[in-house]
Structure formats: structure tokens, C-alpha cells
Amino acid sequence: xxxxxxxxxxxxxxxxxxxxxxxxxxxxxxxxxxxxxxxxxxxxxxxxxxxxxxxxxxxxxxxxxxxxxxxxxxxxxxxxxxxxxxxxxxxxxxxxxxxxxxxxxxxxxxxxxxxxxxxxxxxxxxxxxxxxxxxxxxxxxxxxxxxxxxxxxxxxxxxxxxxxxxxxxxxxxxxxxxxxxxxxxxxxxxxxxxxxxxxxxxxxxxxxxxxxxxxxxxxxxxxxxxxxxxxxxxxxxxxxxxxxxxxxxxxxxxxxxxxxxxxxxxxxxxxxxxxxxxxxxxxxxxxxxxxxxxxxxxxxxxxxxxxxxxxxxxxxxxxxxxxxxxxxxxxxxxxxxxxxxxxxxxxxxxxxxxxxxxxxxxxxxxxxxxxxxxxxxxxxxxxxxxxxxxxxxxxxxxxxxxxxxxxxxxxxxxxxxxxxxxxxxxxxxxxxxxxxxxxxxxxxxxxxxxxxxxxxxxxxxx
Ligand SMILES: C[C@H](O)[C@@H](O)[C@@H](O)[C@H](O)C(=O)O
Ligand SMILES: [Mg+2]
Numbered sequence: 001x002x003x004x005x006x007x008x009x010x011x012x013x014x015x016x017x018x019x020x021x022x023x024x025x026x027x028x029x030x031x032x033x034x035x036x037x038x039x040x041x042x043x044x045x046x047x048x049x050x051x052x053x054x055x056x057x058x059x060x061x062x063x064x065x066x067x068x069x070x071x072x073x074x075x076x077x078x079x080x081x082x083x084x085x086x087x088x089x090x091x092x093x094x095x096x097x098x099x100x101x102x103x104x105x106x107x108x109x110x111x112x113x114x115x116x117x118x119x120x121x122x123x124x125x126x127x128x129x130x131x132x133x134x135x136x137x138x139x140x141x142x143x144x145x146x147x148x149x150x151x152x153x154x155x156x157x158x159x160x161x162x163x164x165x166x167x168x169x170x171x172x173x174x175x176x177x178x179x180x181x182x183x184x185x186x187x188x189x190x191x192x193x194x195x196x197x198x199x200x201x202x203x204x205x206x207x208x209x210x211x212x213x214x215x216x217x218x219x220x221x222x223x224x225x226x227x228x229x230x231x232x233x234x235x236x237x238x239x240x241x242x243x244x245x246x247x248x249x250x251x252x253x254x255x256x257x258x259x260x261x262x263x264x265x266x267x268x269x270x271x272x273x274x275x276x277x278x279x280x281x282x283x284x285x286x287x288x289x290x291x292x293x294x295x296x297x298x299x300x301x302x303x304x305x306x307x308x309x310x311x312x313x314x315x316x317x318x319x320x321x322x323x324x325x326x327x328x329x330x331x332x333x334x335x336x337x338x339x340x341x342x343x344x345x346x347x348x349x350x351x352x353x354x355x356x357x358x359x360x361x362x363x364x365x366x367x368x369x370x371x372x373x374x375x376x377x378x379x380x381x382x383x384x385x386x387x388x389x390x391x392x393x394x395x396x397x398x399x400x401x402x403x404x405x406x407x408x409x410x411x412x413x414x415x416x417x418x419x420x421x422x423x424x425x426x427x428x429x430x431x432x433x434x435x436x437x438x439x440x441x442x443x444x445x446x447x448x449x450x451x452x453x454x455x456x457x458x459x460x461x462x
Contacts, residue, residue, distance in 0.1 A: 004043025022189025027243030053121025119353030177424030181237030376407030
């Protein structure tokens with residue numbers, strides 16, 4: 001039973017000084033401070049439940065997103081939660097079609113990140129109150145702009161098929177969790193020594209899980225079903241940042257490949273650094289290190305560019321992955337139509353919350369493209385674990401070629417942090433969207449008045 005009228009929305013600018021240690025750095029974002037616009041919704045219901053929503057940003061960007069959240073707030077305030085989720089498609093459209101704010105989107109950029117923060121909070125609150133069936137889920141999706149590839153009826157059929165074997169898959173998740181890979185070892189700003197040390201630690205610390213077959217390195221023979229492979233060699237998955245300097249990349253990739261050995265899976269991430277021909281040329285030179293995929297090789301908006309890169313790299317056994325900066329379902333639709341990606345990376349904050357991510361999961365299923373979510377940042381792992389476990393249980397029903405990113409930073413600031421066991425996400429058991437942060441962490445890291453920033457800013461002045 002849904003209850004309560006939204007009587008307050010607060011949004012705070014919370015930043016973690018991760019750039020000081022080079023954490024999170026890549027070829028384009030050299031000094032990221034992992035941050036969140038953190039929204040809290042309160043209702044007048046007696047249960048006292050609150051909805052917590054975040055969107056991930058990098059430092060300064062947060063203040064702009066906070067403004068956008070405030071500009072959108074009037075759409076939520078004084079609304080009954082029942083009215084919002086009772087016509088969630090309509091509410092989603094209201095938020096994304098604000099007559100004045102849409103001009104600075106539409107459905108992309110800062111306003112869309114702000115939409116995600118608010119809707120993530122609505123989902124958190126709603127999830128604490130009740131469960132959802134396929135029809136209810138579909139009623140949350142705005143199919144506008146995607147009915148040429150996916151109608152509501154087709155989506156319903158997919159979800160209906162997803163009911164078959166659902167209980168078993170739930171059981172599998174509870175027992176083994178969802179396979180994860182790590183990016184924490186090889187940020188671009190890390191020295192070779194740090195890279196070696198973190199890689200050694202990750203190898204020792206059980207970033208391991210069972211894999212099938214002798215090689216996971218060519219797209220055609222990737223086969224990951226951790227449960228049918230018991231007793232077979234353990235596999236380990238790593239992602240390395242590339243794209244700034246070819247000689248550095250060759251050295252770092254050689255180093256990491258030598259450490260992990262020829263059989264383990266390596267992915268590369270260029271964070272949009274290259275032009276299309278440059279991407280093909282650069283990756284041809286890194287092909288000897290057998291990457292499973294190259295992530296964000298060029299502009300996230302360049303659909304045909306991604307298609308050209310995919311085509312050129314296919315003979316080398318290298319796939320293209322993208323999505324962390326794909327601003328809406330339309331871009332994903334076209335990437336799928338153009339065969340421009342082999343791995344689809346949803347992001348729980350870039351798109352318009354669960355609503356829009358559902359539409360992308362369903363389109364990916366229709367095109368039979370594996371979803372391997374983008375996570376990390378601050379809170380993205382906490383959020384996206386819900387989406388990908390849902391995808392396995394109710395949509396894709398497969399783990400083949402699928403894994404979810406994991407980054408080992410900042411989980412200690414969450415009340416319900418992710419639980420990783422044997423390199424897998426264990427299903428969250430607490431109600432809600434795992435978005436609540438610890439109040440003392442928020443206070444300390446609030447920008448610019450939190451203790452951490454007061455000290456850092458004072459030190460900068462002196
Ligand atoms: C600035 C960020 O850390 C990015 O480098 C990061 O999201 C990355 O692209 C990833 O795939 O995890
Ligand atoms: Mg990336």
C-alpha cells in the first residue's frame with residue numbers, strides 16, 4: 001500500500017577528495033573528486049520512511065546538478081506518492097518535459113542527472129513500501145521515441161518469458177551473487193608500482209570466480225556461467241585505463257597482462273579520448289594484450305563511429321563497450337540498431353532512473369546484447385546491483401558475456417553498502433535502493449562547509 005504526501009525535498013552537494021590519490025582518473029578526467037547530489041524526500045506518512053536518491057558527479061559539476069534538482073523540485077513537492085507511482089510514466093514525462101527546463105536537456109545532461117537523483121529517491125521510497133509486478137514495471141516506462149524497436153506489448157512478452165525459471169535464478173543469485181569485475185587497480189593516474197601492488201593484492205584477495213573454457217579472450221568463445229564450471233580454473237577480471245599515451249599504454253598493459261597471465265580477462269577503457277580512425281589504429285597496437293573490449297573509444301554521441309570501430313575491431317576479437325555517458329534511451333536504441341556495441345553499459349544515474357533503465361534492459365534483451373553496467377564512482381555500485389540482478393532474474397535470464405563493474409572506493413559512507421563475495425555482488429536484502437548515506441559522512445563531506453573541505457580549502461589558501 002503506497003502512502004504519504006511528499007512534504008520535503010532536500011539536496012546536498014557531497015564530495016570526496018578522490019583526486020588527491022589519483023583514484024578514478026582516466027584519459028579524459030584527470031582529477032575526479034567523486035561526488036553526489038544527494039536528495040532526501042520526506043513524506044507526511046506516519047511510517048517515517050524517507051527516500052534517498054543520488055546522482056554521481058565529479059566535484060564542481062555537483063553544484064550545477066544541485067541547482068537543477070532545486071529547479072525541478074516543485075514537480076515532486078506536495079504530491080502524493082500514490083499519485084506519482086500510480087501514473088509513473090506520466091510523472092516521468094512531466095519531469096522530463098518541464099516546459100522551461102527541457103530546453104537545456106532534453107532528457108540529457110545536467111537536467112537528466114537531476115531527474116535521476118529525484119527519481120532514484122522516489123524508487124527508494126516506493127521500494128520500501130511495496131513490491132512490483134511486470135505490468136506495474138511497464139507502466140513506469142516512457143516508450144516515447146522507442147516504439148519503432150520496442151512496443152509495450154513486446155516488453156510485456158519479454159517480462160512474461162522472464163517469469164519462467166525466475167525462482168531458480170533468484171536462488172542462484174542468493175547463493176552465488178552476480179559476477180563482478182574490478183577497475184580499482186589501474187586508474188590512469190596510478191604509478192606502475194601502485195598498479196603492480198593493487199593488482200597483486202586483488203589477485204590474492206580473491207577477485208576470483210569460476211570460469212568455463214580455456215580462454216575468455218575471444219568474443220566468440222566467451223562463456224561465463226560460474227555455476228556449471230565448478231572445479232575448473234578460477235578466472236579474474238581487470239579493467240585498465242588507456243588512451244593518453246600509446247607507449248605508456250603498451251607498458252602498462254604488458255605489465256598487467258604479465259601479472260594476470262594469458263588466460264585472465266582484461267578490458268580497456270579510453271573514456272572517449274580518440275577519433276574513430278585513431279581508435280582503430282591505437283587498439284590494433286594494443287590487440288596483442290587480448291582485451292575483451294575497448295570501452296568508450298570515441299565520443300559517446302557518435303553512434304556510427306562506434307559501429308565503424310566495432311566492425312574494424314571484430315577480426316581482432318575486440319568488442320566495443322559503451323554507455324556510461326549515453327544520455328538517454330534514444331542513443332541506446334540507435335547503438336543497438338547500428339550494431340555499434342557488443343557490451344551495453346547502463347548507468348543508474350545518467351539515465352532517468354529505474355524507469356529509463358528498464359526500457360534499455362528490455363531493448364538489450366530484444367537485440368540479445370549483454371548488459372554489463374557501469375558502476376564505481378560514489379554509490380553507483382549500490383544502485384546498479386539492483387538493476388543487474390533484476391535483469392538476470394526477470395529479463396536476460398543469462399550470465400553469458402555478462403559482468404557488473406565494481407570499484408572499491410567509498411562504500412563505507414553508505415548505510416547499506418554492497419556486499420561482494422568471491423568477486424560477485426550478493427543480492428541486497430534491505431528494502432529500498434541502497435541509496436542512503438551515513439549522515440556523519442554527508443556532514444563531513446558536504447561542500448564547502450564540511451570538515452573535510454574546510455581543511456582542504458584552508459590548506460589550499462595557505
Ligand atoms: C571518472 C571516472 O572515474 C571514470 O573513469 C569511470 O567511471 C570509468 O569510466 C569506469 O568505467 O569506471
Ligand atoms: Mg568507463
